[in-house]
Amino acid sequence: MSYFRVNENCNGCLSCVENCPASALSYIDHGDQRTLQHNMTKCARCGQCWRICPQDAIEFEHLLVGQWDDVVTMDLVRCRVCGRPLYSIAYQQKVFAGMNMAGEPLCPQHRQRQAASKWPLSRPGKTRINVGGK
Ligand code: SF4
Numbered sequence: 001m002s003y004f005r006v007n008e009n010c011n012g013c014l015s016c017v018e019n020c021p022a023s024a025l026s027y028i029d030h031g032d033q034r035t036l037q038h039n040m041t042k043c044a045r046c047g048q049c050w051r052i053c054p055q056d057a058i059e060f061e062h063l064l065v066g067q068w069d070d071v072v073t074m075d076l077v078r079c080r081v082c083g084r085p086l087y088s089i090a091y092q093q094k095v096f097a098g099m100n101m102a103g104e105p106l107c108p109q110h111r112q113r114q115a116a117s118k119w120p121l122s123r124p125g126k127t128r129i130n131v132g133g134k
């Protein structure tokens with residue numbers, strides 16, 4: 001996970017707050033104390049606060065990097081012919097349970113091939129219609 005921390009070197013000069021172009025830094029005074037605040041949803045990860053801090057107090061992981069954080073991992077169903085990833089097992093269970101049927105795990109390409117190989121065998125007595133008289 002990305003993080004923004006201010007370590008014990010901070011002396012509260014507020015240079016970072018005053019120079020943040022995104023208003024992602026602020027402070028609040030309560031009683032005899034001042035607390036520095038940072039809002040990650042506003043932060044543009046520009047690094048200005050980190051560069052300007054005279055105390056080297058700002059520690060910022062993933063500075064200037066659009067970091068992707070893993071939020072959930074789940075098991076996959078793959079095409080039984082080619083192994084191509086299709087959907088999660090949880091999704092399969094939800095969808096096929098709703099349709100009250102079991103689905104064969106096939107990618108679109110192999111589903112099409114399977115359907116073509118069954119037709120016209122799956123329809124006894126039916127023959128292909130010649131299109132264009134050929
Ligand atoms: S990285 Fe940039 S936008 Fe984020 S708090 Fe620091 S100065 Fe503000």
Ligand code: SF4
Pocket residue numbers: 006009010011012013014015016017036052053054055056057058
């Ligand atoms: S610029 Fe550095 S020392 Fe000054 S308030 Fe910000 S973090 Fe603290």
